[in-house]
Amino acid sequence: MKTGLQLVRDPIKWALFEIGAGYYTRKLATGPEADLRQDFVEWLGLPQSERGDGARSILDVGCGPGHVTRALARRGHALTGVDRSPRLVRIAKRWTRREGLSIRFERSPGENLPFKDRTFDGAFTTGVIYFVEHPLRTLREMVRVIRPGGFIASLDPHESMSTSLARDYSRENRLSRRDTRKLVTWAITAEMNRRFKEEDLRALLAKAGLSNVTLERRMGGMVWFSRGVVSGRA
Numbered sequence: 001m002k003t004g005l006q007l008v009r010d011p012i013k014w015a016l017f018e019i020g021a022g023y024y025t026r027k028l029a030t031g032p033e034a035d036l037r038q039d040f041v042e043w044l045g046l047p048q049s050e051r052g053d054g055a056r057s058i059l060d061v062g063c064g065p066g067h068v069t070r071a072l073a074r075r076g077h078a079l080t081g082v083d084r085s086p087r088l089v090r091i092a093k094r095w096t097r098r099e100g101l102s103i104r105f106e107r108s109p110g111e112n113l114p115f116k117d118r119t120f121d122g123a124f125t126t127g128v129i130y131f132v133e134h135p136l137r138t139l140r141e142m143v144r145v146i147r148p149g150g151f152i153a154s155l156d157p158h159e160s161m162s163t164s165l166a167r168d169y170s171r172e173n174r175l176s177r178r179d180t181r182k183l184v185t186w187a188i189t190a191e192m193n194r195r196f197k198e199e200d201l202r203a204l205l206a207k208a209g210l211s212n213v214t215l216e217r218r219m220g221g222m223v224w225f226s227r228g229v230v231s232g233r234a
């Protein structure tokens, strides 16, 4: 059941990405957020799969333009991406076709995935859980579609992320004005949505049904990389 505030806020959030689809595609394609996502892909530690050996079926929830989805597909894994923005799904499909990769993209809310239980070996979500109206419902839905023993990983702002820290980080790392603006924009979004203390993120992931949770901080401590294992039914 949605509260009055959610009834107003959720369509605004949807419209942000739908109207700004082109902007977000460019924003996330290069610069500090793109580098961070590349680091996240490495951190997942999935092997490069040659000719299908060791290939995993992996779901990307809130895939947006699919930059991270494609990075994992390039490693030989079988990727599926879902996003609730029709324009971003179209962009993700177009960029994927252009690169000659094969990825299944679906338009779907993360809170209600169009897949059977235990469909995938793993799932991840980058820059989404901190933003959605229902983080626990979204994570539980991800757990539902992962086989026991599979993984779920997420990338979200740490409680310290702020516009002033984003500016400090940009200065220290000699980011261009354009990249600084990108990072500050993310910090503004984080301030307006959710930033996680360690205990809150751990509690959320445990409630969703994850065990063996690993958390690491990145980008001057402003960002969490988190992952856990799906132990059984959530």
Ligand SMILES: C[S@@+](CC[C@H](N)C(=O)[O-])C[C@H]1O[C@@H](n2cnc3c(N)ncnc32)[C@H](O)[C@@H]1O
Pocket (backbone or CB within 6 Å): 017, 018, 024, 028, 037, 061, 062, 063, 064, 065, 066, 067, 068, 082, 083, 084, 085, 088, 108, 109, 110, 111, 125, 126, 127, 128, 131, 132, 133
């Ligand atoms: C900051 S973008 C991140 C895109 C992509 N994960 C990346 O890191 O490049 C957030 C994405 O989440 C999507 N999104 C927001 N709420 C969602 C929801 N409830 N279900 C599915 N996707 C959602 C938006 O449409 C947008 O594409």
